[in-house]
Amino acid sequence: MSLSAPCIRPLAILKQAFRQCRAERQQLRSQRQYATAAETYPSLAPRFPPPSAGFRPSQAIKQNRTETGLTKIPVVPPPRSTRKACPDPIAQITTTQLKTLDPTGARTRLFSPTNPERAQVGDILLVRLKNSEPFSGLLLNIRQRHSSIDTAILLRNQLTRVGVEMWFKVFSPDVEGIEVVQRAAKRARRANLYYMRQPRHDIGSVEGVVKQYMRRTGGPMGGRDGRGAGRARGKKGGKGKR
Amino acid sequence: MIQLKSMLNVIDNSGAAVAECVKVLKMHRAAKTGDRIIVVVQKQRNFGPESGPGGSVSVSAANKVRRGDIRHAVVVRTAKKLQRPDGSVVKFDDNACVLINKGGDPIGTRLNGIVGKELREKKWSKILSLAPMHL
Structure with a gap:
């Protein structure tokens, strides 16, 4: 390009000549650099086109997996969870048991804590039994273990001047009826x-x-x-057969 | 729960008032209602005028056993809770027994006190028939 003009000039002026040389070399270097950048070696050239914008490798891997057509492994669904199907089996059993053993619900009411007319300790109760004589006595304790179906009462009496205590299961099929004979004068x-x-x-x-x-x-x-019994005790607000 | 050294009330009119258990027969556990035990009579019943309904019994019946006698007996009441097959539980305030002879017949002729119903299953029907009440 500009080589011809400086070559004609005298070489005596060395300073100038060196300066010239430097400038030329710089120019050449810059030219060479441009040339190398533009060059494409076949081994270094990318084999595939560059990824498009928004390319996500994880997605691509997943897609490839399905596309390659791998054999599908059959997956058995987990069994139905019994805990989800029946969250509280004990309560269910209790309700069904109560339905059969206490169809009228009278005995449940007699010992339910929400009933103001319920039997309380200190009352005198009479328990009528199917297979033996009725037993009456002072109610000492009402016990409920695990669920309401286990409710039991402790009665105390004196027979032939000997103290006798008996536990009865309230919902036992052997118990025909429980009656409140006398309520406690004061709450125990x-x-x-x-x-x-x-x-x-x-x-x-x-x-x-x-x-x-x-x-x-x-x-x-x-x-x-x-x-x-129910009629006679009607004015007291109690129910006959409990 | 009658075991060695347990003291029991004797509720028949054999003449004994209190007896001490010295052996529970045929088992390796404490005796319950209806079990047969051996007792030593510790205290005699005095059939005086103050004894009330017991006073009407004959004097010969009162002298059938003496203090220190070793006799067989049947437990009829226990202070230990006893569960029945129907789920009910019975408990008496005292331990009581009835004296019998070796054949199994009661020595006394009448009982004064309630007895447990378990005697029926243990085939003590003679004692049950003498008892004024059973529970």
């Missing part, structure tokens, strides 16, 4: 009246109270079916 301040076993607190036999109750409800077996 204890859950269990075990102190009633002590001689100074023992109320003795409840036979007299029960006999009076029988007379009031009619006949010695007055409330056998529970209806007569």
Whole structure:
């Protein structure tokens, strides 16, 4: 390009000549650089076109996997969770049991804590049994273990001047009916009246109270079916057959 | 739960009032209602005028056993809770027994006190028939 003009000039002026040379070399270098950048070696050239904008390798791998047509492994779905199907089996069993053992729901009401007319410790109860004589006594304790179907009551009485205590399962099929003979005058301040076993607190036999109750409800077996008892005690707000 | 050294009330009119268990027969556990035990009479019943309904029994019946006698007996009440097959539980305030002879017949002629119903299953029907009440 500009080589011809400086070559004609005299070489005496060395300073100038060197300067010239440097400039030329610089020029050449820059030219050479441009040339190398533009050159494409076949080994270094990219084999594939560059990825498009927004290319995500993870996506691409997934796509490739399905596309290659690998054999599909059959996956068995997990079994249905029984915990989801029936979250509280105990409660379900309790309700079904209560339906069969207490169809009217009277006995559940008699011992339900929400009922203000419920049987409480200190009351005198009469338990009518299918296979033996009825048992009456002072209610010392109401016990409920695990679920309401296990509710049991502890009655205390004196028979032939000997203290007798009996536990009854409230929902037992052997129990025909539970009646409240006499309510406690005052609400007991204890859950269990075990102190009633002590001689100074023992109320003795409840036979007299029960006999009076029988007379009031009619006949010695007055409330056998529970209806007569219900009428007689109607004004007290209680229900005959519990 | 009657075992060695347990003291029991004797509720028949054989003349004994309190007896001490010295052996539970035919088992390796404590005796329950209806089980047969051997007792030593520790205290005699005095059939005086103050004994009430027991006073009407004949004097000969009162002298059938004496203090220190070794006798067979049947447990009829226990203070230990006893569960029945129907789920109900019965508990008495005291331990009581009835004296019998080796043949199994009661020595006394009448009982004064309630007895457990378990005697029926253990074939003590003679004692049950003498008892004023069973539970």
